[in-house]
Amino acid sequence: DVKVTQSSRYLVKRTGEKVFLECVQDMDHENMFWYRQDPGLGLRLIYFSYDVKMKEKGDIPEGYSVSREKKERFSLILESASTNQTSMYLCASNDYRLAYEQYFGPGTRLTVT
Amino acid sequence: GESVGLHLPTLSVQEGDNSIINCAYSNSASDYFIWYKQESGKGPQFIIDIRSNMDKRQGQRVTVLLNKTVKHLSLQIAATQPGDSAVYFCAETRDNQGGKLIFGQGTELSVKP
Structure with a gap:
């Protein structure tokens, strides 16, 4: 069974703090994704990584950066958190050479006060 | 896509009835479609998929129908349960x-009991 884990289920941070969200997958998948999910807006892609140290901007990359130093780990960084980054953050992975299905972690609900 | 805005489309059904959930997709060139289920507090989970060269695919209690002419996808759930x-x-x-x-x-x- 594919397992995608995220470092925290709930986080509360203050405006201006640097925030790290960590994601780990155990299936040797090439691709990893970070999404944010807001009510009524569905899943919006923030960043995508198709290999170690490789990344591609998604639809809403502003205010975020990412790091992928190892294949199994993909980090989302909020350099200076703002209240409009309060959201649910979902990490996913897949190996598109086998299947397009993405496997999701449980999500991190981030509140920025 | 589906409705734009802050409110999700909702469907309320009686336990035991069949459910039909609809989706209007955006790109006539899309090759592959997936349905995901997301329970409260969890990440999305794969339900069923279909390629564009098919019209219908059945799983356990679920059926996906694809109408490429009108770019419409539907998920049918038989005998809906809570x-x-x-x-x-x-x-x-x-x-x-x-x-x-x-x-x-x-x-x-x-789903209403």
Whole structure:
């Protein structure tokens, strides 16, 4: 069974703090994704990584950066958190050479006060 | 995609009835479609998929129908159970997208006992 884990289920941070969200997958998948999910807006892609140290901007990359130093780990960084980054953050992975299905972690609900 | 705005489309059904959840996808060139289920507090989970060269695919209690003429996808759930209460998302992709998915905004299914 594919397992995608995220470092925290709930986080509360203050405006201006640097925030790290960590994601780990155990299936040797090439691709990893970070999404944010807001009510009524569905899943919006923030960043995508198709290999170690490789990344591609998604639809809403502003205010975020990412790091992928190892294949199994993909980090989302909020350099200076703002209240409009309060959201649910979902990490996913897949190996598109086998299947397009993405496997999701449980999500991190981030509140920025 | 589906409705734009802050409110998810909702569908309320009686336990035991059949449910039909609809999705209007955006790209006539999409090759592959997935339905996901997201229960409260969890990440999305794969339900069923279909390629664009098919019109119908059946799983356990679920059927996906694809109408390429009108770019419409539907998920039918037979004998809906309380455990089916969740938000359902459709997603689409093309073979040249490297595994990225485009998600619809979701429909909330509520099952009344």
